[in-house]
Amino acid sequence: MVDDDRLLREVMRELLQDFEEELVSTEDYENAVELVRGHKFKLALLGHGIGNRNAIKLMRKLQRIDPELFCLIMTGFRGLESVSAAVKKGCSDYILKPFKLEELVNVLKRHL
Numbered sequence: 001m002v003d004d005d006r007l008l009r010e011v012m013r014e015l016l017q018d019f020e021e022e023l024v025s026t027e028d029y030e031n032a033v034e035l036v037r038g039h040k041f042k043l044a045l046l047g048h049g050i051g052n053r054n055a056i057k058l059m060r061k062l063q064r065i066d067p068e069l070f071c072l073i074m075t076g077f078r079g080l081e082s083v084s085a086a087v088k089k090g091c092s093d094y095i096l097k098p099f100k101l102e103e104l105v106n107v108l109k110r111h112l
Contacts, residue, residue, distance in 0.1 A: 001025040002032040003047030015101065019112055029058050036062045041069060043111055048075035048083055056086045070111050
C-alpha cells in the first residue's frame with residue numbers, strides 16, 4: 001500500500017489480516033518500486049496524487065516490473081477522470097475516496 005494517510009494504512013493493515021494477508025506499506029513512491037522489485041505481491045493499493053507524484057505513473061511502472069500485479073487506485077473526485085481513463089485500458093481498478101470499508105472489502109474479495 002502506498003498512501004500518505006497513516007490512519008488509512010493502519011486500518012488497511014487490520015482489514016487485510018481478516019483476509020489472512022499481510023500489508024506492506026509506505027508513503028514513498030520510490031520505496032514502493034523497490035518493494036515490488038524485491039517481493040511478489042498480489043495487490044498494490046495506491047493513493048492517487050501523493051505530493052507531486054501520480055498513482056497512474058506508479059501503477060504503470062509497477063506493472064512493468066510485475067505484469068501480474070493488480071493495482072487498485074484510491075482517488076478523490078478531482079483525480080477520477082484520469083484514473084478512470086487509465087483503468088479502462090485494462091490496467092487495474094479504482095475506488096473513490098471517501099469509501100466505505102464494505103466497498104473496499106468487495107473489491108478485495110474480487111481480486112485476492
